[in-house]
Amino acid sequence: MSVLDRIEEPGDVKTLDGQEMTQLCAELRETIIDTTSRVGGHVASNLGIVELTVALHRVFESPRDKIIWDVGHQCYPHKLLTGRRQQFGTIRQLGGLSGFPKRHESPHDHLDVGHSSTSISAALGMRVGRDIQQIPGKVIAVIGDGSIGAGMAFEGLNHAGHLDKDLIIILNDNEMSIAENVGALSNYFSKIITGQVYNRFRKDLENMLHILPRGERLVRAAKKVEEGIKGFMTPGILFEELNIKYFGPVDGHDLESLIPFLENIKRIEGPLLLHVITKKGTGYAPAETNPEKFHGVGPFDRESGVIHGATATPSYTAIAGQAIVELGRRDQRTIAITAAMPEGTGIQNFKTAYPERFFDVGIAEQHAVTFAAGLALEGLRPHVFIYSTFFQRAYDQIIHDVCLQNLPVVFCIDRAGIVGNDGETHNGSFDLSFLRCIPNMRIFSPRDENELYNMLLQANTLDGPITIRYARGNGFGVPIVESPINMESWEILHHSKKKRIALIATGYLVTESLNLCQEHDITLVNGRSIKPLDGPCLQGILQEYPHVITIEENSAIGGFGSAIAEFHCSGNFPAHLHLMGLPDVFVEHGDQKSIRQKCGISLDALKQKVEELQ
Numbered sequence: 206m207s208v209l210d211r212i213e214e215p216g217d218v219k220t221l222d223g224q225e226m227t228q229l230c231a232e233l234r235e236t237i238i239d240t241t242s243r244v245g246g247h248v249a250s251n252l253g254i255v256e257l258t259v260a261l262h263r264v265f266e267s268p269r270d271k272i273i274w275d276v277g278h279q280c281y282p283h284k285l286l287t288g289r290r291q292q293f294g295t296i297r298q299l300g301g302l303s304g305f306p307k308r309h310e311s312p313h314d315h316l317d318v319g320h321s322s323t324s325i326s327a328a329l330g331m332r333v334g335r336d337i338q339q340i341p342g343k344v345i346a347v348i349g350d351g352s353i354g355a356g357m358a359f360e361g362l363n364h365a366g367h368l369d370k371d372l373i374i375i376l377n378d379n380e381m382s383i384a385e386n387v388g389a390l391s392n393y394f395s396k397i398i399t400g401q402v403y404n405r406f407r408k409d410l411e412n413m414l415h416i417l418p419r420g421e422r423l424v425r426a427a428k429k430v431e432e433g434i435k436g437f438m439t440p441g442i443l444f445e446e447l448n449i450k451y452f453g454p455v456d457g458h459d460l461e462s463l464i465p466f467l468e469n470i471k472r473i474e475g476p477l478l479l480h481v482i483t484k485k486g487t488g489y490a491p492a493e494t495n496p497e498k499f500h501g502v503g504p505f506d507r508e509s510g511v512i513h514g515a516t517a518t519p520s521y522t523a524i525a526g527q528a529i530v531e532l533g534r535r536d537q538r539t540i541a542i543t544a545a546m547p548e549g550t551g552i553q554n555f556k557t558a559y560p561e562r563f564f565d566v567g568i569a570e571q572h573a574v575t576f577a578a579g580l581a582l583e584g585l586r587p588h589v590f591i592y593s594t595f596f597q598r599a600y601d602q603i604i605h606d607v608c609l610q611n612l613p614v615v616f617c618i619d620r621a622g623i624v625g626n627d628g629e630t631h632n633g634s635f636d637l638s639f640l641r642c643i644p645n646m647r648i649f650s651p652r653d654e655n656e657l658y659n660m661l662l663q664a665n666t667l668d669g670p671i672t673i674r675y676a677r678g679n680g681f682g683v684p685i686v687e688s689p690i691n692m693e694s695w696e697i698l699h700h701s702k703k704k705r706i707a708l709i710a711t712g713y714l715v716t717e718s719l720n721l722c723q724e725h726d727i728t729l730v731n732g733r734s735i736k737p738l739d740g741p742c743l744q745g746i747l748q749e750y751p752h753v754i755t756i757e758e759n760s761a762i763g764g765f766g767s768a769i770a771e772f773h774c775s776g777n778f779p780a781h782l783h784l785m786g787l788p789d790v791f792v793e794h795g796d797q798k799s800i801r802q803k804c805g806i807s808l809d810a811l812k813q814k815v816e817e818l819q
């Protein structure tokens with residue numbers, strides 16, 4: 206029987222000797238590599254956090270002590286130690302375990318999560334909630350070096366230092382976000398790790414001793430020097446000054462150091478931070494060598510580390526990346542901005558081509574949007590490349606800093622719609638609903654990768670804020686041909702002779718529906734402009750057809766179909782409207798195809814609707 210097989214509940218880790226714990230770590234790694242190589246998942250972060258997870262479960266009493274994982278993409282060892290070993294092979298698949306902590310899955314998961322930098326605030330809320338009700342048990346937030354740089358994490362630290370409650374923050378510092386970590390804070394952590402903070406103390410002390418005054422002021426000056434020394438010597442002075450005790454750094458792969466550190470901090474009162482140093486991908490050479498590639502992957506060959514599933518057709522992301530490089534070449538005002546997702550949004554080639562016009566701002570979506578506003582106010586043309594789900598975090602900045610001032614910022618919204626295996630925290634289900642109501646915002650959704658390319662090339666010619674949204678995954682393989690388009694006009698791709706049903710689709714669903722519309726003699730309209738609607742075209746359709754279907758990959762509430770319904774109520778149109786979009790639920794994880802089927806926005810669902818109406 207393996208050691209992992211003997212762990213029925215996390216408390217069983219406490220019964221192991223040192224050798225068995227080392228064996229357990231090896232087995233956890235083997236299970237993670239074996240499973241993710243078959244079904245995909247977040248590899249590098251999970252391999253890096255194995256010892257820290259074992260040590261946490263060894264020292265603390267889960268679920269009485271609550272461990273709160275930030276982002277939650279590193280929770281696989283925790284799932285394996287908390288009774289989910291048997292289902293682990295189903296992770297991220299339809300009906301299987303989620304890739305993130307889920308309260309409904311286990312009493313050891315205390316916060317549903319997927320977006321970063323929420324752990325400190327949530328843990329502090331739990332701490333206060335427990336104190337008010339005198340509920341015993343520790344609360345521990347585990348947050349990465351990338352995630353702690355976000356504004357929200359700082360808001361949590363600020364409040365934690367003020368409240369002075371017993372809160373344990375574990376900083377899991379692997380010196381990486383998904384990509385290379387950026388920012389002054391990350392440089393500060395590197396200096397702590399390499400001992401530069403201590404070296405600086407020695408230099409500054411030497412300088413101070415040189416300028417030390419003589420005579421009666423000596424005592425006062427010496428006191429000041431002492432304070433200064435304390436400041437320079439304490440590597441985590443940044444946290445100490447916020448009233449958060451700093452401990453570390455400690456090697457996060459060495460159980461013999463880690464466990465005593467945790468035992469000690471367990472007894473300390475007040476808010477504290479333990480700085481743990483880990484390495485992404487530990488124990489699997491391809492992930493150690495290329496942690497960015499192995500951050501989140503599909504199935505791969507574990508021997509070679511080659512990721513399966515490279516397809517012939519490029520993704521929307523890749524085409525967007527190609528377009529922005531071309532636009533950057535033509536128009537020197539073009540700036541590309543990402544919030545910690547340079548690879549995910551496909552703009553790494555822009556970085557190479559125009560490093561001075563590329564900005565990775567870290568996990569700071571709000572800052573990314575207002576930073577873009579500032580650039581636009583100076584006459585530049587910023588393009589913010591961001592996933593739909595993470596765009597949610599910058600809502601006030603979109604309204605207050607960009608749209609209110611009608612600034613020419615281009616929002617390139619990737620992963621709009623169903624993302625698949627990441628599931629409910631990551632679906633881009635709401636952007637049309639939350640953007641449509643903002644004055645000055647114009648919203649477009651291309652029907653294929655060629656239209657995306659051309660929309661992006663034209664983006665700088667439009668004044669005011671615009672959003673271009675596109676799906677996760679591959680395009681249709683259509684050739685990329687530069688041809689100007691009137692972005693605010695719709696096009697009719699198939700004219701029905703019967704004139705009974707018209708389908709107004711948006712995004713990739715337009716192209717996907719073309720064959721069906723031709724076969725069933727349905728008029729097909731490419732609703733590429735969601736705001737403004739093409740009034741004259743829509744008016745004609747609503748007057749001429751008894752049945753008008755709309756289809757979109759956004760919540761049916763407030764989305765494209767709703768916009769058409771609003772227009773419909775403004776006139777006296779005979780058409781019956783049939784709205785197809787995402788249901789009013791947080792859509793679960795699974796492969797994109799199955800999820801689309803379940804949500805009723807597949808071709809099958811459309812065919813069924815058409816047959817009902819014919």
Ligand SMILES: Cc1ncc(C[n+]2csc(CCOP(=O)(O)OP(=O)(O)O)c2C)c(N)n1
Pocket residue numbers: 250276278279319320321348349350351352353379381382383544545546568570595598
């Ligand atoms: C608000 C938000 N923006 C972006 C992301 C995408 N994202 C997921 S993990 C990650 C990197 C996090 O870095 P770190 O906290 O250091 O954890 P590590 O991956 O290094 O373990 C990013 C940018 C996210 N989940 N949430």
Ligand SMILES: CC(=O)[C@@H](O)[C@H](O)COP(=O)(O)O
Pocket residue numbers: 276278319383500501549620624627677
């Ligand atoms: C955890 C997280 O937020 C990211 O790692 C996300 O899973 C990336 O998604 P993509 O695979 O669509 O880039």
Ligand SMILES: [Mg+2]
Pocket residue numbers: 349350351352377378379380381382
């Ligand atoms: Mg990190």
